[in-house]
Amino acid sequence: MESLLTNFSETHRLLSYLILFLSMFIEGEVVLLLAGVLSHKGYLDIFDIIIIAFIGAVLHDLVYWSIGRKLSKTNKKKFLFINLEKIESFLRRLKINNSLYIFISKFAWSLNRIVLMANGYLRISVKDLLRYSIPACLIWSITFVSIGYIFAFETDILKKDLRTASLFIISFIIVVIILENFLRKAIEKGINRQSQKM
Numbered sequence: 001m002e003s004l005l006t007n008f009s010e011t012h013r014l015l016s017y018l019i020l021f022l023s024m025f026i027e028g029e030v031v032l033l034l035a036g037v038l039s040h041k042g043y044l045d046i047f048d049i050i051i052i053a054f055i056g057a058v059l060h061d062l063v064y065w066s067i068g069r070k071l072s073k074t075n076k077k078k079f080l081f082i083n084l085e086k087i088e089s090f091l092r093r094l095k096i097n098n099s100l101y102i103f104i105s106k107f108a109w110s111l112n113r114i115v116l117m118a119n120g121y122l123r124i125s126v127k128d129l130l131r132y133s134i135p136a137c138l139i140w141s142i143t144f145v146s147i148g149y150i151f152a153f154e155t156d157i158l159k160k161d162l163r164t165a166s167l168f169i170i171s172f173i174i175v176v177i178i179l180e181n182f183l184r185k186a187i188e189k190g191i192n193r194q195s196q197k198m
Contacts, residue, residue, distance in 0.1 A: 002185050016044060024056025029144055036148020046149065050141050057106075057137035058130070064113045065129050068120025079135065098124065102132040106140045107179070149170075 024029035032053055034132075039046040098119070105115040119129055151172075 011159040013044070016084070017048060020049060021052050023057045024053060024060050028053065028057065032141065032144035033148035033151065036145040036150075037152040040147065040149045040152035045143060049145050052093065053145065054138050055143040057141060058134060061116050061129065061133045061137065062126070064116035064127065065120040065124075068117035069123065070120075072121045072123055098128075099132040102129070103136040103139075106133075107143075 016035075020031055020035055030033070035044055035049045036046070036055070038044045039049055095171050100120070105111040164171075
C-alpha cells in the first residue's frame with residue numbers, strides 16, 4: 001500500500017494535489033494525514049499541501065453554509081436526519097459563542113457540516129462566517145498535515161518496534177474518538193435542553 005501511494009504521488013504529483021483538494025469536500029482529515037506522511041517522505045511539498053487544503057476547506061465551509069442558506073428560504077423543518085428547528089433554537093441562544101462553535105466543529109468530523117448549515121439557515125452573513133472559518137481552516141490544515149508528518153517521523157523511528165508503533169496509532173485513534181464523542185454529547189445535550197425549554 002505504501003509503495004502504491006508513493007509511486008502514485010511521485011508520478012502524478014498534480015493529480016495528487018487535485019485529489020487532496022477534492023477530498024476536502026468529503027473526508028479531508030484522513031487524506032491530510034496521508035499527505036503529511038507523503039510530504040515527510042519528500043513526495044509532496046508540505047507548504048503546497050497546506051495551501052491547497054486551506055483553500056479546499058474554506059470552499060467546503062462556504063458550500064455547506066450556502067446549503068443552509070437555501071434551506072432557510074424553503075422553510076423546511078427537517079433536512080435529512082437534522083431537525084432544523086432544534087438546531088436553530090440552540091444556536092440562537094449560543095450566538096455569542098458562534099465563533100467557538102465554528103472553530104471547534106472543524107475538528108469534530110460529524111459536527112462541522114451541521115454547524116455550517118445551521119449558520120446558513122440562521123442567515124449568519126458570509127462575512128461573519130469567514131471571519132471565524134478562515135483561521136479555523138488554516139489551523140485545521142496545519143494541524144492535520146503536521147500530525148501526518150510527525151507520525152511518519154515517529155514510524156520511521158519505531159519501524160523496528162512494531163508493538164510501540166501499534167500502540168502509538170491506537171492511542172491516537174482513541175483520543176480522536178473520545179474528543180469527537182465528548183463534543184457531540186455536549187452539543188446534543190445543549191440542543192435537548194433548549195428543545196425542552198420550548
